[in-house]
Amino acid sequence: MPELPEVETTRRGVAPHVVGRRVARLAVYDSRLRWPVPSDLGRRLVGRTVAAVDRRSKYLLFRFGSDTLLVHLGMTGSLRVFRHAPARRPHDHVDIVLDDGSVLRYNDPRRFGAMLWVPAPADAHPLLAILGPEPFDAGFDAGYLWRATRTRSAAIKLALMDNRLVVGVGNIYANESLFRAGIRPTLSAHRVSRARLAGLVDAVRTVLTEAIAKGGSTLRDYVDASGEPGYFQLEYFVYGRDGEPCRVCGAPIRMRRLGARASFYCPRCQR
DNA sequence: CTTTGCACCTGTTGGC
């Protein structure tokens, strides 16, 4: 999926076109997402006005008064705004038609995404209630990460990708953050020193910030609200670079699997 | 509680 930078780029692209607009019509062409799109979603949405578009973790939260439309892009989802919607393409599953005739269109080849209606208080919804801090929250600091990893023997990369610890960091950005922090992905979380965890906090924020500035990463499916790809994949230090020379020291980048996810690291820069 | 592996689904790629 889209990780945090792609979701945030989508949010920033979508929000100006939808905030203040009223929903005129909902068209669900295929309700078979990760969970079925609720059959009464149209009845709930039509006539309501979008007050704001927020993001929590990798969820987009369209606020309608105290109620929320929750959208997740899964692995291959994208959300685009069309002034005038073109003919549907494959995997276009949902259209939200606004009162000015523009259309918010959800496309998702693998259908791992979600579109759910969440009555207030949204934070209490099970999907949101379990989430840890945002990477840019003040609460996500070295002390927090230190305490949170004391009882974790699993690899630091797996801990970093655990949404209860911190949200928004998926496979690409976990790999890139650990490279920048000089930490080997396989190292047990509780064996990483507090000083190095402080470096990891900084690295996560730096990588995510730079990725957002480049419009996120596009490996295949991701496009932003305007249909534009991201460009951060051109700046990867390790992700997808198995066997290629490290951009810092020249040693060949290595790949191994952690929890079924490909993990890339420089054997010389990361210890 | 943590950890592990599977499941969901479609499309692309690489090896034979």
Next chain:
DNA sequence: TGCCAACAGGTGCAAA
């Protein structure tokens, strides 16, 4: 060229 297994940005869930 054709076929098929492996793999892909996420994450809830069951089981150990």
